[in-house]
Amino acid sequence: MKDLPRKAINMSKNFQHLVSTAVPIAIENIDTDQIIPARFLKATTRDGFGENLFRDWRFESNNEPKKDFVLNNPIYKGEILVGGKNFGCGSSREHAAWAIGDYGFKVVISSFFADIFKNNALNNFILPIQVTDEFLDKIFSAIEKDPATQLEVDLEKQSLKITASGEEAHFDINPYKKACLINGYDDIDYLLSLRKEIETYEAGREFNF
């Protein structure tokens, strides 16, 4: 078994433990066009997307903040975003993960994630935590009752706790991605370490397509 490479491009981004209040958006099927609309995909760097996170839910067309949207309500803050089922569906734009990270979220909780979004989040050291529908409901109602509700994420133990009630849920994450998050590794480091295996594979292929 090959070891993970020790070199870590994003070491500063490693992640293990987080205690934070959370921002709830109890809407299902939040697609990446809502997270970051296409007209903001014209940037050529990874920075600054947080400004336009949920742009059209957050701002009127005259750029006035929409008062009833949760990100404009100072009661709700924190480094955890909680979304309804099938979070991050639609376009593969990694800009959605960049916007969420740039805004300051480190964790997204939902009862179901779209595959591409989940990969994109992990590749940006944002932890997607999938919980049951029931536990998601518990989180939404705890925050509804008390917006200062704290959630505790322990990546090593793969546990998510609602601090006040002590209710706890275990979450799954594949061991490779867990190691990447904890240690700040990224996939390219690992793939680059496989150069020899890749060349051997190519040499053995019957077709050159």
Place this chain on the structure above:
Amino acid sequence: MGKTLFDKIWDSHVVVSQAGFPDAVYINTHFIHEVTSPQAFDGLRKRGIPVFRTAKTRATADHNVPTIDQHLPIKEALSRKQVEMLTTNTSEFGVELYGLGHPYQGIVHVIGPELGITLPGMTIVCGDSHTSTHGAFGAIAFGIGTSEVEQVLATQCILQYRPKRMKIEVNGKLKKGVVSKDIILYIISKISASGATGYFVEYAGEAIRSLSMEARMTICNMSIEMGARGGLIAPDATTFEYIKGREFAPKGADWDKALAYWETLYTDTDANFDVVLTFDAADIEPMITYGTNPGMGIGVTQHIPSLDSLDEKEKPSFKKSLEYMGLEAGSELLGKKVDYVFIGSCTNSRIEDLRMVADFVKGKKKADDVVVWIVPGSKQVEAQAKKEGIDKIFEEAGFNLRQPGCSACLGMNEDKVPAGMYCISTSNRNFEGRQGPNARTFLASPLSAAAAAITGKVTDVRELV
């Protein structure tokens, strides 16, 4: 135990498989475009590494490009910069670019197949979720994020866990006026926008088998709209006939060798799927969406679901969606006025789509107050349409045949539907703001869209064919 088609292709592309790690999967073709690649090229620069296999990488400009006056510089500064950056990056890293003005330029998922780059048995990725389109050839094709684009540029491999396998069978024959777009909108309406998340889908059954390659691409294209990682269809005589003779397809002895291999690409009769779903083509009527995700679709004569028919938990999202659309629960869409008609996108902008629309509208005129945009998928589709006189038919009908690009599917260029307006669109997403801020989208087939262009309202195309 036999293997599924998916597993046959996946297994033959695994470079390294280690317990606890995702598989390192070799990629045969990597398509790139201007929107999701700049940060990936930057990553290579920061690491000081080249594109590992330039010959397996092809680029085109599609998302941002204007669809009129393509010979002029792009007016919008940010779009121009992004397209220029693709030119700079591909030239610096030695990647072939079919940029604006190139005879092969077009929507990335239209040009791959038409150039014979997309072939059965391949693994194909692109920083675009509709990469699933290429699965119609019996390839494993899926969309990736920009970090993954960088991985593939750097190593020609991607790290992926093997998804689960789902088979969707559509048996029987389609009724008149019902086309492949209706099949896929129907399936998504039945299983929801997340019904296939975590799965790779194989489409099978008589109704799928009898489709042309272009119609199969429409089906595979929208696999992502039910959450699937991708969708594929086993190659057959229809596939081979489509590929033969295309620009980059194998020729001569290479063709014979490739064909012998492609003929082994099918799911063994004793292979297992994690899930099998079966539908009857005869149950499908022309489809239309009423909401803000592609799973919110109904037959054109049906009513929007009433609130009573929904789970308590679904109601807030449903209400938000209908409020955005300006529609009432329980009402019908038939007869609803439309303002815009968009025929285009990687879902429905190929030559057969344009022929289907042209056949239908020949001798008819569009309704006065409807704007009709027809955007071909590629320069080659545009040229072919002109060669066949399709452009003249459109002109006589009052339609506007534009130049190729993604256009109003996502409104990254100027082709935006104004706020509050209704657009019947052959594209793939009806998300809020997808076609422009506060624009309202009805997804439908090219035939249904053409019918609405003529009548100015949501129409049951079966009454007109």
